[in-house]
Amino acid sequence: MSWHLYLLSFILIIAGIFHLIKPKAFMRIMPLYLPYRKTLVYLSGLLEITLGILLITMEFKIYVLWCIILLLILFFPVHVHMIINKKAGLNLPKSVLIFRFFLQFILIYWVYQYL
Template sequence: MQTIPWHLWLMVGIYMLAGLLHFLYPKAYKRIMPSFIPQPLFFVYLSGAMEVVLGIGLLFDLTQEISIYLIIAMLVAFLPVHFNMLNNQRASFGLPRWVLLIRIPLQLALMYWAYSYL
C-alpha cells in the first residue's frame, strides 16, 4: 500500500462527505436534478453512493486508477446539474448567479485534480 499524501486524503474526504450528504438531504439534491432525468431520487442516491465508493477507491492501489477515471466521468455527468441550476430559479436555491457560474470552472478544476493522480 502506498503512502497517501494529505491532498489525496482531502479529495477522499470531499467525495465521501459529498456522497453522504446525498443521503442526508435527498430532497435538496432531487431539486437540482434536470427535468430530463427519469426517477431523479434514484439518481440522487446512486450518485451519492458512487461518490462514497469512488472516494474510498482512491485509497487503494488496486482501485485508484479506475476510481480516478470514474470520478472524472461522474463530474462530466454532473455538468447538466450545474447548468440546470443556472437556468432554473427553483433549482438555484436563490444563490447569486456568480456563485452558480463559478461552480462550472470549479467542476473542471476537480476533474483536473483527479486527473493529476494518474
C-alpha cells in the first residue's frame, strides 16, 4: 500500500477523533438548516475513523475510497456555509475559507487516483 493511503488514513482518523472530542467546534461550522447537528458531527467523526481504519485494511479498498469521495462531497455545504456566514467562518480570512473549499476538489482528486 502506498504511503499516501496511510497518510489519508491518518488524516481521516485524526479528523474523526477531533469530531468526537470537540463536537462544539464542528457544530459551529455546520449550516443551521441541518437537523440533529450534534448527532451529525458524531456520526461523521465515527464514519471518518471507520473509513480511515478500513482504508488501512485494504479489504474493501474500492468501496472505502468511494465512501471517502462521497463524504468529501457531503462536506461541501459546510465549506460554503463557512464562506458566507462570518460566525461559521471562525474569523478566518475569506481567502483561507475559499482555499479550503477548493481543497475539497484536490482531496477528491487525490482519493480518486487510487480507484
